[in-house]
Amino acid sequence: MPRLAEHFAEIDTDSNGQLSTAEIVAYIQQRRGSR
Amino acid sequence: MRSALAAHAVLTDEPAPPPNRSMPANTVIPVLLYPDLRAAVAWLGAAFGFDERLRVGDHRAQLCFGSACIVAAQSDPPYPLGVNSTHATMVRVANLATHYRRATAAGARIASAPTDYAFGERQYTAVDLGGHVWTFSQTIADCEPAAWGGQLIDAASGAP
Numbered sequence: 499m500p501r502l503a504e505h506f507a508e509i510d511t512d513s514n515g516q517l518s519t520a521e522i523v524a525y526i527q528q529r530r531g532s533r
Numbered sequence: 534m535r536s537a538l539a540a541h542a543v544l545t546d547e548p549a550p551p552p553n554r555s556m557p558a559n560t561v562i563p564v565l566l567y568p569d570l571r572a573a574v575a576w577l578g579a580a581f582g583f584d585e586r587l588r589v590g591d592h593r594a595q596l597c598f599g600s601a602c603i604v605a606a607q608s609d610p611p612y613p614l615g616v617n618s619t620h621a622t623m624v625r626v627a628n629l630a631t632h633y634r635r636a637t638a639a640g641a642r643i644a645s646a647p648t649d650y651a652f653g654e655r656q657y658t659a660v661d662l663g664g665h666v667w668t669f670s671q672t673i674a675d676c677e678p679a680a681w682g683g684q685l686i687d688a689a690s691g692a693p
Contacts, residue, residue: 524644
């Protein structure tokens with residue numbers, strides 16, 4: 499898993515400046531697809 | 534039970550997903566995240582009787598119990614707020630574009646727009662009002678796992 503800080507803006511989908519668990523899980527799901 | 538499920542499927546007007554050898558056959562698929570995937574696969578097999586069906590590199594595995602599968606995925610700590618285990622839910626849909634429009638119209642927060650993947654699925658990921666993560670997936674091809682690097686696991690030996 500890449501370092502989160504390098505992809506902060508991409509992961510922070512509500513742009514509130516904080517990464518929630520849901521945002522990180524969503525990022526994991528979409529990064530290489532889910533199967 | 535089977536007839537009740539069949540009747541409900543008719544009521545929801547959602548057809549069964551077409552076959553894709555790279556995907557579990559069930560429509561709703563829990564995705565559980567673990568910091569040590571191989572330890573989790575071994576533990577879920579020993580404790581709960583799950584059999585590994587498909588291995589995706591070192592970061593994902595499909596585990597079957599009876600006719601349904603779950604996905605176990607690697608996720609390295611640290612997690613925010615001290616959370617050390619979490620989950621998502623994957624749902625196979627017939628028409629992703631229609632589903633995406635419905636979700637966005639209803640206010641779902643989109644984490645990733647519809648994207649095509651080499652394993653034969655078109656997917657988007659959204660977050661619901663409770664902060665739960667959902668990935669919706671439409672089959673666009675029936676893909677042999679070996680074509681994109683997946684490894685089917687032999688049920689008898691437990692090896693690829």
